[in-house]
Amino acid sequence: MKTLVIITGPTAIGKTxxxxxxxxxxxxxxxxxxxxxxxxxLSVGTAVPSPADMESVRHHFIHTHSIHDSINxxxxxxxxxxxxxxxxxxxxxxxxxxxSMLYIDAVCKGIDIVPDIDPELRKNLKVQLEExxxxxxxxxxKKLDQKYYQQVDLKNPARIVHALEVCLMTGKPYSxxxxxxxxxxxxxxxxxxxNCERAKLHTRINHRVDEMISNGLEEEAxxxxxxxxxxxxxxxxxxxxxxxxxxxxxxxxxxxxxKRNTRRYARKQLTWFRNDSEYTWFRPEEIKKxxxxxxxxxxxQ
RNA sequence: GGUGCCAUAGCUCAGUUGGUAGAGCAACGGACUGAAAAUCCGUGUGUCCCUGGUUCAAUUCCAGGUGGCACCA
Numbered sequence: 001m002k003t004l005v006i007i008t009g010p011t012a013i014g015k016t017x018x019x020x021x022x023x024x025x026x027x028x029x030x031x032x033x034x035x036x037x038x039x040x041x042l043s044v045g046t047a048v049p050s051p052a053d054m055e056s057v058r059h060h061f062i063h064t065h066s067i068h069d070s071i072n073x074x075x076x077x078x079x080x081x082x083x084x085x086x087x088x089x090x091x092x093x094x095x096x097x098x099x100s101m102l103y104i105d106a107v108c109k110g111i112d113i114v115p116d117i118d119p120e121l122r123k124n125l126k127v128q129l130e131e132x133x134x135x136x137x138x139x140x141x142k143k144l145d146q147k148y149y150q151q152v153d154l155k156n157p158a159r160i161v162h163a164l165e166v167c168l169m170t171g172k173p174y175s176x177x178x179x180x181x182x183x184x185x186x187x188x189x190x191x192x193x194x195n196c197e198r199a200k201l202h203t204r205i206n207h208r209v210d211e212m213i214s215n216g217l218e219e220e221a222x223x224x225x226x227x228x229x230x231x232x233x234x235x236x237x238x239x240x241x242x243x244x245x246x247x248x249x250x251x252x253x254x255x256x257x258x259k260r261n262t263r264r265y266a267r268k269q270l271t272w273f274r275n276d277s278e279y280t281w282f283r284p285e286e287i288k289k290x291x292x293x294x295x296x297x298x299x300x301q
Numbered sequence: 302g303g304u305g306c307c308a309u310a311g312c313u314c315a316g317u318u319g320g321u322a323g324a325g326c327a328a329c330g331g332a333c334u335g336a337a338a339a340u341c342c343g344u345g346u347g348u349c350c351c352u353g354g355u356u357c358a359a360u361u362c363c364a365g366g367u368g369g370c371a372c373c374a
Binding site: 011034035036045046070071072073074075076077099100101102103105106109110111112113114115116117122153155156157158159161162165166177178179180198231232234235236237238239260261262263265267268269271272275 | 327328329330331332333334335336337338339340341342
């Protein structure tokens with residue numbers, strides 16, 4: 001039986017190392033579920049696996065696309081499933097690692113299909129949001145999709161805008177596309193995650209950010225500065241430097257904010273993963289125990 | 302050694318004419334279906350330094366202690 005082993009956890013916990021050792025043990029390859037490491041233009045700020053790491057085990061979806069490509073969770077689902085189908089022709093076990101919660105869910109459960117959104121429409125709604133306010137969009141949504149209107153977070157512009165996009169694009173309510181039925185996969189899924197005490201995690205995060213700074217994050221961010229409007233650059237580590245380049249904050253402040261925002265990101269990840277009872281948790285130094293657990297679980301399937 | 306000032310949340314500080322307290326930052330919890338490292342919602346977490354005194358009641362007033370800072374020797 002084919003098994004997809006998921007190794008996730010908060011940022012900076014040590015997923016890369018655990019995934020590489022696991023993949024080596026099972027003599028297989030790694031599929032990345034990281035919404036930022038996929039971009040070839042980003043390296044320092046996303047802490048991509050090192051060249052040595054990349055050489056020791058074959059990785060997928062690392063530096064394979066450009067920040068100019070339009071990539072999202074649904075696209076990732078399609079691509080990842082296609083890749084996994086082909087990998088499972090060669091391997092019984094494949095490792096999926098990364099911290100992008102929605103991307104992992106896209107592979108495990110799938111995302112309901114909605115039509116592609118015309119970029120002009122998206123832009124238009126963005127302008128409406130800025131000029132006429134959220135309430136204006138909310139009223140439109142109320143008319144077009146009563147059902148979703150009642151369940152959506154009415155204070156969240158991203159949700160309102162997306163629902164409206166779909167309604168206007170298709171002429172059908174957004175809720176009619178939301179099946180929320182997990183898709184069947186042709187492989188088993190084994191979910192594992194790493195975590196440690198919060199104070200330790202914060203120390204790891206702070207160290208990692210300091211490392212990024214000495215590895216040239218500022219220079220990388222400066223190269224990206226002209227492209228700041230692209231969604232992939234709305235990312236911790238870059239946007240704080242953009243503020244610094246704008247003269248809005250000091251460099252010291254920018255670095256402080258990168259640390260804080262990374263901590264908050266880690267917390268958000270933990271909230272998401274904790275909520276999924278299918279995860280079995282390990283400490284970052286328990287890689288051997290993790291591998292043993294995977295081996296035994298696969299045997300018993 | 303002497304004198305003065307200070308001691309309240311993780312940090313910086315406010316406050317209580319005596320009725321056990323609140324801001325900013327940090328932190329913490331939650332939502333999440335095509336932007337997800339995105340977007341949004343929520344929450345004070347406290348031996349008010351210690352001991353004794355006055356008082357119905359002390360974080361607040363008084364005394365002593367401890368620690369910190371400043372100045373004088």
